[in-house]
Each structure stands twice: as structure tokens, then as C-alpha cells.
Amino acid sequence: MVDVISFRDDASSQEPTVTVESFAGQSNATAVRLEPGEDARDLLPYLTRLSLIEVNFPVFGDGRGYSAARILREAGYAGELRAVGDVLVDQIPLMRRCGFDSFVPDVPLDAAAVDAALNRYPEVYQKTADARSPIWALRHG
Amino acid sequence: MYQYDKYDQAMVDARVADFRDQTRRRLTGEMTEEQFRPLRLMNGLYLQLHAYMLRVAVPYGTLSSRQMKMLGHIARKYDKDYGHFTTRQNIQYNWIKLEDAPDILADLASVEMHAIQTSGNCIRNISADQYAGVAADEVADPRPWAELLRQWSSFHPEFTYLPRKFKIAVIASTEDRAAMRLHDIGIELVKRDGKIGARVFAGGGMGRTPMIAPEISEFVSEDEIISYVEACLRVYNRYGRRDNKYKARIKILVHELGVAEYRRQVEEEFAHIKTLGIDPPVAELDRIRAFFADPPYETGLSDAIDRSDPDFALWVDQQVAAHKQPGYAIVNISLKPITGIPGDASSDQIELMADLAERYSFDELRVTHAQNIVLPSVRKADLYTVWQQLRGAGLAEANLDLITDIIACPGLDYCSLANARSIPIAQKIAQRFADPVRQRELGEIKLKISGCINACGHHHAGHIGILGVDRKGTENYQLLFGGSGAEDCSLGTIAGPGFDENGVVDAIEKATDLYLAQRQPGERFVDTYRRLGMAPFKEAIYG
Secondary structure, three states: OOOOEEOOOOOOOOOOOEEHHHHHOOOOOOEEEEOOOOOHHHHHHHHHHOOEEEEEEOOOOOOHHHHHHHHHHHOOOOOEEEEEEOOOHHHHHHHHHHOOOEEEEOOOOOHHHHHHHHOOOOOEOOOOOOOOOEHHHHHOO | OOOOOHHHHHHHHHHHHHHHHHHHHHHOOOOOHHHHHHHHHOOOEEEOOOOEEEEEEOHHHEEEHHHHHHHHHHHHHHOOOEEEEOOOOOEEEEEEOHHHHHHHHHHHHOOOOEOOOOOOOOEOOOEEOOOOOOOOOEOOOOHHHHHHHHHHHOOOOOOOOOOOOEOEEEEOEOOOOOOHHHOOEEEEEEEEOOEEEEEEEEOOEOOOOOEOOOEEEEEEEHHHHHHHHHHHHHHHHHHOOOOOHHHOOHHHHHHHHOHHHHHHHHHHHHHHHOOOOOOOOHHHHHHHHHHOOOOOOOOOOOOOOOOOOHHHHHHHHHHEEEOOOOOEEEEEEOOOOOOOOOOEEEHHHHHHHHHHHHHHOOOEEEEOOOOOEEEEEEEHHHHHHHHHHHHHOOOOOOOOOOOOOOEEOOHHHOOOOOOOOOHHHHHHHHHHOOOHHHHHHHOOOOEEEEOOOOOOOOHHHOOEEEEEEEEOOEEEEEEEEOOEOOOOOEOOEEOOOOEOHHHHHHHHHHHHHHHHHHOOOOOOHHHHHHHHOHHHHHHHHHO
């Protein structure tokens, strides 16, 4: 079993993912893996049948996956959105804000450290893919 | 000026705690330097040649006296008694100990300051016109929008790992005092049918591939600016090059896609993003705007200035700019004494400038991208007193926009990227042209020096630019002519083979001699260069 850090209420998907290319030809696959150079919008026609989208971060400094995640959530994708690869503890809060709700880092993370990172900042300045109200909304609530 | 509320303060305080923990983990060896590096960079902490350098954000270049005093305090307590004001309107401390960094951030937080995103591949400190709010020619004070952008960009989750760093400038005048079109995004606030909106430029920058930002949108309404900028960033984050660090800035993307295609993609993304409700309400802009309301100017003041002291009169002519309010003036304080280091100020000088602002300028100061300081609103009747105090502190050089008002990067004296020294070259040029009569005779000449191709000293945008390179182990200086970062934005052209450090000073002198001989009435150096072209200048310096 893959060791998944999950923030979902349901159980994490254990289905193996397929590439975007092979996914397009398979009508029954429900899990797909998106690489940094691939366009998340290619998946939009299939969102209702997908239960897992893995977004790969080959190196932590490649931030394309953050945009991919938001695009998928903005399009209404409600299934599991998983960040995999070079995922570091200080990135988890940013990824959560972009809509990721599960993580499989190459190097396992300390649960307490993840928890501390997620609770470090009291508020947020932007409206993004999570449900948090930005500071401007709190000011004018 | 803007004041933090409990939310802003809590975010900055959280950052201090965050960085204190990260530093502790590094010092105890829990974290390697490699793991620590991206984290410290997000806090503006660089490892330079000799020590850590801390870059402190001065949002849109505006400071209160209290904040300025704290900058002096930090210089005295944690550094070698001076600080360095930068071309990003920030301040850098060059001799910081890692173990002190969390305490410095805590001191900064106590006066509503921070070092968030002053480094790293993220949205950097937002810069603005240093005359914002007091210039007679602006359509609005650009700082409320800059503050709105500051908050939006702080800890932005999608744009913290961009292909490369990202710089935004906001102006609101047709005269460009902030090199707006040499930014990744430049915003010029304009008025259309009585409404304020943003004219947006994208893809400008200096570095090894300098480009002037083309216009991407002629008008974005003020309540959709955040959505529009977010669209610009998202297209860049997704498609900016990540295969080559030197081709990763947005200017390369805009250039390779073409302006029309980049614009089309931004418009498509914008049409989507503006449906998401990410723009703060106008009430938030109004809340911020209220902080930038005019100070209680006195009315009925005289515009007369007693010019009976000739040294004072010269300083007034060079350093004082027109203020929108009768009886007031904008004072430029030169941080370019002839034998000094461009942009450096001692703790005492920083504190004196803070005191002057408190007593004579409604508690406010500005940092300029040309590495000088501004007292934005001084009564004309107080100018003489202010000048006397500045003179007593070695801050009364009268050289604004003259050849000795040099922008220079830290260069090889400090920077691990540099190929050549910048500061000693600036000092040699300043000494050669030290005679104030000669400087004034030469008029406006913006001279800018970079110690490597990364162009932190803005050499591409200098009327005269100098680029230091390494040629087979010796420092070599290339000369450029014809650049400008102002509203007549242009990129300089390399004159030809480089010089050694004395040769480049001689060459500049030959070029300025040619200008004096050839100029037509009213022409600045750069105007004469543009009219005549490179050939006669080349002949003068190499002939």
C-alpha cells in the first residue's frame, strides 16, 4: 500500500495511475498522472469519471503543478488531487491552498512537522482553491 | 501611509516565528544548507562573499520615521553601522550573522516591516514612483494599488515557485520615475471616462537579455486588477521556460510567444479568473486609500525661498522638485557623496533623515530606485534649516540626476555573482567629475554601473552604462550609450571593446567632451547621442 498523507474524508485511492496520453485512449481508467509539462485542461472533459489525479513534482522548484491544481479545482474537480515527488514540508501549506488534498512525497515527512507547517500562518491574503476566507473578506465581512 | 491591522501584524509575526524555527533547525544541523537555502532566500537572506546579506522590503519605497529609525538601529546593532539602499527601493545589510537574523526580523516586525519575498523565484517587493502622492502630474496616488498587490502577492500559494523572480512596479504619471517598463509587469494607472484603471505592460527586464515591456492591456478597470495580474502570472507560471535559468524570466516568454499570443492567452485566462471572485471589493481599496490621504497641509504658505546663501541656492536648484501643494517642496537627499559608496548611509545618517522627516515632512520618507532618499513634503520655509542639517551630516551633495548621481550594484566587493568591481569605478568617475560647476554644465546624465551581466546596476538603462566583465582574469569595463529607464525608455548600445578601470573613466570624459562640443540648445547628453548616433562617440573614445 502506498503511504499517503491524506486530508480527505474518504479512503485514498489505491488505483495505479496512467499517463495523460494513455488515459485519453482508455474509457475506463479513473486515475491519471499529470507531468509538469502537460496541460491540466486536457483533463477537463473527464473530471466526473476521475477519482484520482496525481500531479508530479520532479523537483520542488518546478511550480507548474500549483497552477494545474487550481485549474482542476476551479473546473469543479472534487476527486482526490495528489501531489507526488519532491514534495517538502514547507510546501504542503501552499499545495493545500491550491487544492491538493493528498500527498505522497519521495522522502516521507514527519507528521508533526506537517501539522506545524499547516498551522504556522493564522490567515491568508488570497482567495484560492481552499475554503479559507482571505483577509480582505474578514475585514469586510 | 499604510498601517497594519491585526491581520497584517499577525502574518508578519508568524513569519518571524517561522524563520526563527527554520534558523534553529539549520544551526543545530537538523537541516542542511541545501534544504535551508530556498527557505532563507524567501526571507531575503543571501550568502555573499564574506557574510550573509539581509534584504529588507520597503514596500513601494515608503517609510515612516519610526521605520527609518529602526533601519538605523539594525545597522548599528547587527551590521557595521551602515546600510545600503538598493535599486528596488529596499535596504540591504551586508554583514549579518545567521544567528541574529530572527532577532532582526522581530525588530522589523515591531515597526510593521519584514523581509518577505525580497528574494527567491516569487513576486518581489512592489516598487512605485518615489513622488507618489505629492507629484503634480499623477492621476492618483499609485500606492494603494501597490499595497493591494503587496497583500495579494504575500505568500501567494500558486506563485511561490515561479520559473524566476518577478518584479512589479506601479506608477500613475506619464513621467516615469520608476523604470516601470523594465519590470516583469509594469502598471501605469490612467484615467478613462473619469474612471481609474491600469495600463498593463509585461515582459520588461534587464539582465543578460534586456527588453522593454510591451503593452498587454490598455485599460483594466480598478476592481479587476488583481484578476488580470493573476492571469498574467498564471500564463507565465505554466509556460515560462524552466530549462534554462537565463531564459526563465517572463520577458523571454512574451518574446518567444509574441505579444499578441501572450495577450490572447492572458485574456483567455482573465475571462476565467475574473469569475472566481478573487478581487477584493472596492471597499478594501477604499480602506487602503484612506491611509494615503493627504497629510494636513498648511494653506496660504508662501512659495518664496530665500536664496541669499549661494550654496543653498545651488542645492535647491538640483535637489528640490515641485510639490502639488503650494508652499511645499519635494526634497531629494543624495546618497552619492563624491568619495562615498552609492546608496550607503550610516546609522547616524539614517537616524538624522528619520528625524528630519518627523519634524519637517509629515513623518514620511521615500527610497528611490536611483538609491537616494526623498522627504516628500517639506515646507519651503523649512528648506534652509533642512539643508543645514543635511550638510552637517554629509548629506547635502547637490548632484541629483547629474553624472555623479551614479547607480551602482555592490559588485565584486560584496557579491558572489559579480565579475568585476562596481563601487571603485563609481568613485573614480565621481572624482573625475567632482567639480560641481562642470557637473551642472553637463546637465542630466544618468550613469549606471553593473559588475556583471545580471545588470543589478541597470547599465542597460543608463544614458551612460558600464558593464563590468571578466576578461581572462582581469576586470574589463564595457561602455554603453543611449539607455533610459524613464518615459523615453530605451536600451543602451555597447560602444565597442571594453577598457580597464582608468580607461573607462577617460572614455566617458571623451564622450562628454564630444557632447559639450556638439550639443544643440536644450539637449541632454542622451538627446545628443540619439541625434548623432554612435559613430562620432565611437570615434571620440577609440579614435
